Amino acid sequence: MSDILDFNNTETAFASKSNIELKKAKVLFGMLGYDQLTKIAKPLLNFAFQSRLPVEGVLKRTIFSQFCGGENLLECKNQIDKLYHNGTVMSILDYSVEGAESELSFDSTLDTLLKICKFSEFQKQIPFVVFKPTGIGRLEIFRKVSENVPLNLSEAEEWTRVKQRFEAICKAVAETDSLKIMVDAEESWSHAAVDGLTEEMMLKYNKKRTVVFATVQLYLSKKYEYLQQLKAFGEKNGVKVGVKLVRGAYMEKERDRSLAYGYDCPVCQDKSTTDKNFDSGMDYVLENLNVFDLFLGTHNEISCKQLVEKLHNKEIGSTDQRVWFGQLYGMSDNISFNMAKADYNVVKYVPFGPIKDVMPYLIRRAEENSSVGSQSSREMELLKKELQRRKEMAKLR
Secondary structure (H helix, E strand, O other): OHHHOOOOOHHHHOOOOOHHHHHHHHHHHHHHOOHHHHHHHHHHHHHHHHOOOOOHHHHHHHHHHHHOOEOOHHHHHHHHHHHHHOOOOEEEEEEOOOOOOOHHHHHHHHHHHHHHHHHHHOOOOOOEEEEOHHHOOOHHHHHHHHOOOOOOHHHHHHHHHHHHHHHHHHHHHHOOOOOEEEEOOOOHHHHHHHHHHHHHHHHHHOOOOOOEEEEEEOOEOOHHHHHHHHHHHHHHHOOOEEEEEEOOOOHHHHHHHHHHHOOOOOEOOOHHHHHHHHHHHHHHHHHOOOOEEEEEEOOOHHHHHHHHHHHHHOOOOOOOOOEEEEEEOOOOHHHHHHHHHOOOOEEEEEEEOOHHHHHHHHHHHHHHHHOOOOHHHHHHHHHHHHHHHHHHHHHHO
């Protein structure tokens, strides 16, 4: 069955892209392939912004336009409509601003998330809302709660405000007819607190439908056990459990911290072990769709094909609302558009925000694409193939 999914079909993948857009992307991914270039990008950009150099226009036309939908919701609307009308690929608006750790910033992020909820409610091409816990509270407060560190009065009040923000956005989504919300996972030392809040929201809002989704990072060796715990939690409490399965993106941070504090690194020892853990987690969730809803967040073509094959073997239809696939905007269009063409539920994470404020996000994308065995080489291969295909087609006209 997965044979119908040809991830080398660049005609479908890039149908909405002009030759100019493809050539621009080819140059960009070519540059991202140079590790040294991405290493100096962060200090150079920081210097440019601090010196008030006019770099925003250049950034907006290059790396920003490749990986972000716009600076605001209105700009994103154009990209969201384009994704849907050119291939029925849906969208998730991801507010990717990483501001100061202040109460003012956290309240501002909550306001934006509530606006996203209102904006998305009547857009059939936006089925999910997403947020990062550290957008509404300090990482340190999540750590302390996770490690059961006693909070002083000020910290206890701060944690109460975090919980109020957490519930406010989940409640707003639950009050819509069909929107769902994903709670992103970040550093492992915040997980116990985040998971606790997420499970509280599931108890409140996942009785009638699957509203709240937890994110499970399967590059962490013990997360398969957490999936088992979530299944028991769902069965015991009579709630549906939404899970977004990802490999994970904080590997260096996890390893550095474990060395600094002298504990065993929670990350799987190598990529092969991570892949096995991911596949096992995917299989476990799929075997228990009476409890779970599954969102597979991956750029891995093999994982996507494996899940499609398993769905077919279980006679689960491609449009079954319990199973979703997702990729980042600007990457893996060969997966997103070819899967959508085959009628699977596919969404793109569409980051947005003011250029200066989303630079930390963009730098991480650049660093990920410059790493060994990265996505950039695959993107380059596909872009070259499509440009060559169009060149040959033009000769036949």
